[in-house]
Amino acid sequence: MYSERLKSHHASQVYLKNAFVDKQSQIGYVKTLLQTKATRPRSIYIHTPYCTNLCSFCNLNRTMINSSVEDYHKLIIKQIKAVASYPYIQSKEFDSIYFGGGTPTVLSAKQWEQILEVMHSLLPISKTAEISVETSITELTGDRLEIFGIMGVNRLSVGVQTFVDRGRKLLKRRGSSNEVISKIKKVVEMGFENTNIDLIYNYPNQTMQELEFDIKTIKELNIAGLSYYSLILYEGSMLGKLIEDGTIENLPDIDAEKLMFDKVYDELLDNGFELLELTKIVRKNRDSYKYIQVKNRAGDCLALGNGAGGRLGNYLYYNGPMMNKVPKMLLPISPMGKVVTEYYNVITKIIGQIQFGYISFNQLDAEINLKMHEHARSFIEELLRNRLVVKEGEKYRLTKEGVFWGNNICSDVTKLLVEFLNEEAGR
Ligand code: SF4
Numbered sequence: 191m192y193s194e195r196l197k198s199h200h201a202s203q204v205y206l207k208n209a210f211v212d213k214q215s216q217i218g219y220v221k222t223l224l225q226t227k228a229t230r231p232r233s234i235y236i237h238t239p240y241c242t243n244l245c246s247f248c249n250l251n252r253t254m255i256n257s258s259v260e261d262y263h264k265l266i267i268k269q270i271k272a273v274a275s276y277p278y279i280q281s282k283e284f285d286s287i288y289f290g291g292g293t294p295t296v297l298s299a300k301q302w303e304q305i306l307e308v309m310h311s312l313l314p315i316s317k318t319a320e321i322s323v324e325t326s327i328t329e330l331t332g333d334r335l336e337i338f339g340i341m342g343v344n345r346l347s348v349g350v351q352t353f354v355d356r357g358r359k360l361l362k363r364r365g366s367s368n369e370v371i372s373k374i375k376k377v378v379e380m381g382f383e384n385t386n387i388d389l390i391y392n393y394p395n396q397t398m399q400e401l402e403f404d405i406k407t408i409k410e411l412n413i414a415g416l417s418y419y420s421l422i423l424y425e426g427s428m429l430g431k432l433i434e435d436g437t438i439e440n441l442p443d444i445d446a447e448k449l450m451f452d453k454v455y456d457e458l459l460d461n462g463f464e465l466l467e468l469t470k471i472v473r474k475n476r477d478s479y480k481y482i483q484v485k486n487r488a489g490d491c492l493a494l495g496n497g498a499g500g501r502l503g504n505y506l507y508y509n510g511p512m513m514n515k516v517p518k519m520l521l522p523i524s525p526m527g528k529v530v531t532e533y534y535n536v537i538t539k540i541i542g543q544i545q546f547g548y549i550s551f552n553q554l555d556a557e558i559n560l561k562m563h564e565h566a567r568s569f570i571e572e573l574l575r576n577r578l579v580v581k582e583g584e585k586y587r588l589t590k591e592g593v594f595w596g597n598n599i600c601s602d603v604t605k606l607l608v609e610f611l612n613e614e615a616g617r
Pocket of ligand 1: 240241243244245248249250252291292293326349
């Protein structure tokens with residue numbers, strides 16, 4: 191059914207870019223919203239756009255560390271203070287907080303202590319909140335870990351990418367294979383049981399033996415789970431340029447990529463792991479990744495920090511990357527925002543379902559009183575014929591092949607339903 195694989199859910203977002211925008215005034219909407227009570231599941235995302243070292247494959251919103259990082263915690267604290275007193279913010283507990291980047295652990299232990307103290311004292315953080323920090327192995331120092339332990343950080347996401355020294359060099363990751371393995375062991379033994387890693391497969395010249403070494407190491411380490419990605423070659427990344435000028439061989443073809451995907455999927459699912467998302471495999475009952483659950487269900491996400499994107503109610507916003515002070519607006523937001531309609535939320539939930547590995551229309555059809563399932567019927571039949579999904583009660587569960595092509599399915603379903611709902615909106 192497909193020949194060219196989409197590797198990220200961002201392809202689906204293209205169809206949502208200008209769809210289902212509510213024309214009402216953004217400021218008016220936000221002003222009213224902030225005086226109401228929150229009802230949705232909710233999370234906080236805090237972005238730190240700095241890295242100590244730039245990896246060769248990366249195109250994320252980050253910059254090389256510089257002296258401005260020394261005051262970065264002050265910006266986050268100002269932003270927390272700017273929003274903390276609104277009824278909407280205080281009316282419901284936040285059950286997941288995610289510090290992403292960049293590499294948030296470029297911040298010192300002292301900076302972390304100050305941010306976490308203010309966050310806990312001014313925002314309603316649930317006692318069972320998942321507090322997650324993205325990090326790299328070289329910044330997991332004793333003083334930072336100590337503060338994390340004291341201040342409730344209970345989930346680590348370590349950007350390992352590969353345990354193989356050759357691959358680490360190619361991807362420009364710092365630290366040797368041995369250093370990475372022993373640091374992860376130590377961190378888990380210290381009590382950070384919900385430690386996860388990122389794994390990249392299908393990088394240039396990667397052999398099956400190298401991938402097998404990564405999988406064997408994952409099975410041996412007592413980590414909670416992993417996000418696994420087939421390497422995406424971004425235009426303008428260091429790796430992209432090296433491939434373009436012929437210094438490095440291009441990525442393996444789709445058949446080789448599929449063999450590698452199968453290897454990761456089969457080996458781990460046969461050994462006590464289960465699929466949580468298209469690109470996330472976890473040890474049973476070790477990581478529920480609450481943050482992504484909120485996001486995939488169109489919940490609130492209070493986004494703080496330069497370059498962070500989030501949503502409150504139906505207001506979607508993005509903090510500009512160069513923002514260095516809290517604007518005079520009600521929220522720490524840039525003018526890059528929009529108010530969306532319920533149809534947008536429904537499509538967000540459909541995309542979220544597919545990221546979780548299934549499609550189900552019942553509840554979402556009821557939410558908007560329409561029959562999306564009828565409109566999608568022939569597409570679902572095609573998925574069934576091609577064994578990309580199987581029927582499981584009222585759901586369609588993605589098979590292993592379906593997971594491999596999951597973002598293609600996600601993109602097609604999004605396109606189909608955006609067209610349908612646009613027609614309905616125009617009636
Ligand atoms: S992969 Fe992570 S650590 Fe590497 S440059 Fe990108 S954001 Fe920084």
